[in-house]
Amino acid sequence: MAEVFLGEALVSAIIEVAVEKMASPEVLDYFKGNKLDRLLRKLKIVLISADAVLTDAEEKQITIPAVKKWLDELKDAVHDAEDLLDAIATEALQCKSEVKSQTCTSKVWDFISLSVNPIVKGIKSELEMIIERLEYITKQKDVLGLKEVAGGVPSRQLTTSCPEEYGVYGRDVDKEALFKLLQSDEASSSNEICVVPIVGMGGIGKTTIARLVYNDNRDYKFKMEELVQLWMAEDLLQQSKGNGRMEEIGEQYFDDLVSRCTFLIELPAKMGKLVNLRHLDITRTKLKEMPLQMRNLRNLQKLTAFVVGKHSGSSIRELGELRHLSGTLSILNLQEIDYGRDAMEAKLKDKKFLSELVLQWGDDTNDSENERNVLERLYPHTNLKALTIEHYGGTSFPIWLGDRSFSNMVSLNLVNCKYCSFLPPLGQLPALKELSIAGEDEGRAFSTLQELCVIRCPKLRSGLPNHLPSLTHLTIEECQQLVASLPLSPAIHELKLKDCGKVLLKELPPTLHSFTIEGCHILQSFVELMTSPPSGCRLFTLKSLTICGILQMPRGHYYPSLERLELQGGYDSLWSFPLEFYPKLKNLEMYGCENLESFSVLDGSHQDLTSLTLLVIRNCPNFVSFPSGGLCAPNLTQVTIINCKNFKSLPERMHTLLPSLVALQLSWCPELESFPDGGLPSNLKTLDIYYCDKLFSHRMEWGLQGLHSLKSFHIHTKQIEVESFPEETLLPVTLTSLAISSFPNLESLNSKGFQHLISLERLAISSCYKLQCLPEEGLPTSLSFLHIRQCPLLEHHCEREKGKEWPKIAHIPLIEINFEVIT
Incomplete structure (x- = not known):
């Protein structure tokens, strides 16, 4: 690392930055919330005290080596204080984002109180050591004979009468020489600090040229809004024909200028040393890979893209340490990942502040299994709201895609995933509003997809693919807000539409065998769809048809192949x-x-x-x-x-x-x-005869005795005159299962009706509230199961070992009363 030692201009600037950081709301809240504001005031005082003697130290450092050493020690200590303040600001922002539900600052800091947070204890200890070190250094100023000069931080009195920056002439060559020296390969490759003293008699402009270098606009930070306002004041913006505001036009100018970085192919090699970097926007660049040691940027909160490279330094594993990433992240060149376990070390599942994720592969690698393993391990956090997968070469999607835990996902984009034959279970994404399935051309987008099921996506409005040439099964259910044309495919032979809003069916597929439509609003006449050419010809191949709702079934048409027809609520005019x-x-x-x-x-x-x-x-x-x-x-x-x-x-x-x-x-x-x-x-x-009372009145004319194959008979009736059932000769001897229910006045079971039921195995009696007793001769010995429900009197008499009817049923292996097994 190379630095130019510029005496007061450099150290004082560092002190000024440190004091400004102490005044930031996040740092102030942090110190107050953890009752460390006393240490903050103490740090500020000692920094101002040191800054007061910097002007005198500049003059003496050339002739007195001890003063130069004192300045070096002071600079190092101030650097440590600045780094600590940076860490505090980062920790403060992180804590605020984690406590979203608490808007009161005091509540936020109660959450990370000193008594429970070891991080705060460590910061307090480190801060005390830095203050003690600074106090020791400032006390030496008296020994060195350094005198205080009125001023302090943030504004200081200039050491010469020369203007600070503007109106300086004749020093351009010196200024550029200093710049070149700072940026030279020799200086950057040196492992030792390179000191470039600016010496000379007082008043010749040593401090002025130092300020010129330090404040040069080539490293000037500005806000877009301020720059746009400057352009407006200088009349540099041209009013468009529209009615757009000048501020909006200025923002468009700014975006256009920024986009001129599209030819950027690499970042600085030592980018990893910017440990306090929080925002890195490389949108629209052409980076081939990331620089080394990206994992060191642990404070990074915004990273628009990460380009996976071939060497280990730009491996996707570098993302693992960047746990504060938020907003949108694009991971590009995923084909460069050789092992699925490397993808797992990116720890996407831990990045809970990401709202949108783009996963993009490059050229076709013909390694679908590896790409499947990579995607399987790029499991994001469930807070994710939008996901895009591009040029994925696997033949199937992982289980996590479509998992019900992604309850916040509103947008899913699948681009040119041409080898996938099946889509994920989209019905388990309750918040999904936008679904996009696309490819580089109509013929390649999911060209092998055979089955598309979109189920229970109540917020989905559009996004169905237009052309799926290999599709054979299409199911869309419970997508009430969907307004879309259905995908075209000549191979579809099963089409199911249920509660899916407004759909446009241009024509029926030529090989359609099964067609179900329920609760959908067809945007054209269903009768015309079914009968007009070429769809009318499809009636000859159709084997299954289900129509539910107010749709009208075409009349007078021949269905020579139809095997299954279900009509629900339609066909009202026939x-x-x-x-x-x-x-x-x-x-x-x-x-x-x-x-x-x-x-x-x-x-x-x-x-x-x-x-x-x-x-x-x-x-x-x-x-x-x-x-x-x-x-x-x-x-x-x-x-x-x-x-x-x-x-x-x-x-x-x-x-x-x-x-x-x-x-x-x-x-x-x-x-x-x-x-x-x-x-x-x-x-x-x-x-089974349920509540057909007129039919029940003629039961003795049924002729059931002649039905020698009858095995099961269920009878429910509301006949009030029946007190005993069944009559003799009513039921055939072959009966194995009998259910009697809802007889309102039934009091007993007829012995003569049961005596010949020698094959009866199952007897169920329910909702006979007046029934008290079983047949006098008992139930058939062949009975193996007895179920009694909602017959309160009979239930009491059938109590195990106690009820008077118990001896009649004790031989039955399995007895249930109100679904409770008593034997």
Whole structure:
């Protein structure tokens, strides 16, 4: 290191800076909050006392070596004091940022009180030693015969009558010589301090030229606002055609000038020695790597970019010590990282003040596994609000990307991640508002992506990619604010849209097999979308279609390949559903179709229903009946009809036309009175009848005794006249599971109804509040499970070892009462 010893001009300037730092609000608050303000006043007094004799010391240092040594010792001590004040200011700012919720200064300093903070204790001890050292040095001034000169800090009386800076002539050569000497390679490479004395008779301008060098504008710090105001005063700004303020125009000038640093390719090699540096903005530069020892800049709070280099000095590990970084950080050239563990040592997870992070790879390295390992270990802090990943060459994203702990992330940008086939689980980012998926060209952006799922992103407004050529599955759910065109892909065969705001579907993909749309506002006619060329041709390949909401199903169109159809709330204008248009239909589910009255089948087309296996009709209040003559669906296995208040009759001849029917559920159909002539199909295994009171009144006509395959029977009713159940011969001998519920006046279980149920294994009784006793002859010995719930009288009589009904059930291996196992 090389320094020019300029006597008073240098040491006094250091003292002046130190005094200014003592006057800063952060330092004052720190000392007051920790009750160290007495030491602060003492330090200021001793510095001013030393400064008072500097003018006399300058004159004597040339002829008296002891004075020169005294000045050296004073300079070193003042340097130590300045460094300590810097550390205090940094610690003060750090503590304030950590205690965000406390606005009162006293509360902030209570948080780091002297009694609990070892850092404060160390600072106090070091400060006391510095003051003691300065006091010792200043006491020697009397021994050396140094005299005080009126003035002090911050303004001092000049030693000559020459102006301080302006109007100095004839010394330009000397000034430039000093500059060159300070910047020379010889001086910077020397391990010893180089002293350049400025000697001569008093009054010839020694102090003046020292000030000229020290105050040269080439090292002048200024504020942008002050510079813009100066330009305005000098009329250097030109008013634009718009209405922009002159200050805004000046800021644009300033930004333009700063941007002229785009050709900067390297920083000073010894940048690591700027240990008090807090802000380093290298935006728009062309740096190839960072200088050595960046880890020494521990006070750095703003670093716009870190360029990873090939040698160890610019390794990403250097970031590990920079724990105060805040704002935006871009890490570039990540392809230079050879090992994933190096990325972990960057300690991004500890940088809680970062709000935006950019991770960028360079050229294609063809090492996707290493890039995956690197990204996996660049796990940022969960306070992060915005993340950008560019030119990532891995085939998948790490688990942390999309983790629900990133609850503050509002923006995610994925740029040219062309080898990834799957996106992260974006639905776990509740605050996400902006999603951008892009590439260098339309064909390369996620060119191999096969599945895109955007689920539960309620604040997402836009950002879906326009072109994903390999996409086969697209799911968008619960993105209520989304307004976007859907990605184009000829390969999509599964499309699911649910609660996703406003979407524009230009046309249906040519290979679409499954299409679900629920709670979405389509920005064009859904009927036109489904029927207009070329989308109309897609109906021939469509195999699954789900429509929920007020969208209208296209009428009069043939769906030769459709296998599954689910309608929820739509189709309101159609009163008869034409089954003949769906010859391959396997599953038909209709919910909330309020105007639906019946199904229709053209004469001679019964054979076209051979594929139908599932039929569900629910909440269709006007549905009345099936086609006249019955429903010829030989492979239909399950029929469910729920809450159809006007439904009156099951399909005719169902005992012969529905030979494969194994499950029938009828719920809340108050107008249904009976089963069709011929009864139910003989292969029926499960029968559930809930609250069909008219049908229940004709229960003895059901003919269940003839259903030799029936295994499970559940019955719920509100019939008030029933006091004993079931009647003799009502249930078939093959029954293995029986559930009885909601009989309001049921008092006992009929012994004759149970005596022939020799195969019964499970019995559930619930919500029969007057039921008191079980069959007199007891329950079948085949019973292995008994469940009783909300039957208070029966529960009391079935208490273990105590209740009067206990002997009737003691043999049952498993008994539950209100879901509590008692055996």
